[in-house]
Amino acid sequence: MAFFSRRWYWLLVQILVAVYTIASVGYLIYRPRNPWNAPHEEEGESIVGRISRKQPNYYVTGPRDNPKQLTIHLPAPGNTTTRVNAGFVVLVRNSELSGMLGSMYDVESRFNRKYNYPWLFLNNEPFTEEFKQRTSQATNAKTYYGFVDSSMWSYPPWINQSFAAESREMMAELPYGDSESYRHMCRFQSGFFWRHPLLLELGWEYYWRVEPDVRYFCELDYDPFVYMKENGKQYAFTISFIENIDTVPSLWNAVRRFAKESASKGKDHFKLKAKDSLHRFVTDARAEEYNACHFWTNFEIARVDLWHTDAYKEFFDYLDMDGGFFYERWGDAPVHSIFASLYLRKDEVHYFHDIGYQHSTYQHCPESEELQSRCYCDPVNTLDYTDPMSCLNQYMYALDEDSPGTDETVGDLLVAA
Numbered sequence: 001m002a003f004f005s006r007r008w009y010w011l012l013v014q015i016l017v018a019v020y021t022i023a024s025v026g027y028l029i030y031r032p033r034n035p036w037n038a039p040h041e042e043e044g045e046s047i048v049g050r051i052s053r054k055q056p057n058y059y060v061t062g063p064r065d066n067p068k069q070l071t072i073h074l075p076a077p078g079n080t081t082t083r084v085n086a087g088f089v090v091l092v093r094n095s096e097l098s099g100m101l102g103s104m105y106d107v108e109s110r111f112n113r114k115y116n117y118p119w120l121f122l123n124n125e126p127f128t129e130e131f132k133q134r135t136s137q138a139t140n141a142k143t144y145y146g147f148v149d150s151s152m153w154s155y156p157p158w159i160n161q162s163f164a165a166e167s168r169e170m171m172a173e174l175p176y177g178d179s180e181s182y183r184h185m186c187r188f189q190s191g192f193f194w195r196h197p198l199l200l201e202l203g204w205e206y207y208w209r210v211e212p213d214v215r216y217f218c219e220l221d222y223d224p225f226v227y228m229k230e231n232g233k234q235y236a237f238t239i240s241f242i243e244n245i246d247t248v249p250s251l252w253n254a255v256r257r258f259a260k261e262s263a264s265k266g267k268d269h270f271k272l273k274a275k276d277s278l279h280r281f282v283t284d285a286r287a288e289e290y291n292a293c294h295f296w297t298n299f300e301i302a303r304v305d306l307w308h309t310d311a312y313k314e315f316f317d318y319l320d321m322d323g324g325f326f327y328e329r330w331g332d333a334p335v336h337s338i339f340a341s342l343y344l345r346k347d348e349v350h351y352f353h354d355i356g357y358q359h360s361t362y363q364h365c366p367e368s369e370e371l372q373s374r375c376y377c378d379p380v381n382t383l384d385y386t387d388p389m390s391c392l393n394q395y396m397y398a399l400d401e402d403s404p405g406t407d408e409t410v411g412d413l414l415v416a417a
């Protein structure tokens, strides 16, 4: 008995050793490759690019219960034959270097390493050598560093600075309500960055505004500048938001007074038929009140010359004279958005649903099935159509709204209001 059991015992051990050896060899040959260590198959192809699915030809978006969905057709990926004279523009402080590098990392890895558009950094203090060195190392593209002098960053002579200081105290409860530099920043972003000498020297046709500490979640394989140019787009956003109306209590009145006063001088800046504009994104059917909706300008792609139009320059000068940048806390986002919604045709404004983006705690993460595999974010956390802070439903409504039977212009509405 003992003889047999020892023999069986040895056989069992031999079988186990054989199975183990075969399994090990099999594993070594067929083991799953760890994609993070695998060599790149093609020069320039990123690990991220290997994991995500290919760019779709189109995507669809719209409020979940809305039968009218928006379909956007995308250009072929990786096409760099056509270029636009364009680049990134950033207003940033030296102290925001690490947040800036974070933003650049996302922009570069998701998009710009394939396109190499230049970066223009602006600051109301001189940039440090460290800032210049670190940011220029973060991209293969050219970087430019510009100084914002007091002609673009100071109180204009007509502003009563003691009254401005009192107003800041009164508004201390609001976000940035007591901040003086925030006000200079909003005024600069409204009225000056687009005529900064360095930007004019570069001669850019389009710009893409980037801020420190933002995130870009999605792979972008086509050139949004070319897309905008070829499709006649002047202004583009990715998040629309509702402003705290207490920061801009008298802004809409100033807008209407501007329209009236220019009309009385024979200058109608808002000649577009109301039904062809996006006016319903920012106001009611009779243009009586501002609804506080705006495009978030911390991401913005637009034509530089949109702000060089007589209409916008006079609009900005009027608002600037009115003092609300300092006596209230007018943001560049409501200022840009109101103008774009009153001045541009619906089809000249573009919603980049495919650009997943986060600023502060709010994020837009595409819900469209076609895009999800290309984005490193969770669409559950998107504010688009469900969050009360989002104005995307209002935008979709304004796109559809066509006031049948009325031929009134935006100017008519503003003057009558």
Ligand SMILES: *[C@@H]1O[C@H](CO)[C@@H](O)[C@H](O)[C@H]1NC(C)=O
Residues within 6 Å of the ligand: 076, 079, 080, 081, 082, 226, 230
């Ligand atoms: C690249 O883009 C240009 C301009 O949009 C277009 O004319 C051309 O056909 C595109 N090439 C490819 C291969 O898609």
Ligand SMILES: *[C@@H]1O[C@H](CO)[C@@H](O)[C@H](O)[C@H]1NC(C)=O
Residues within 6 Å of the ligand: 160, 161, 162, 163, 166
């Ligand atoms: C400036 O504002 C202060 C504070 O509100 C006020 O007392 C003063 O009269 C104002 N000055 C002018 C010239 O209006």
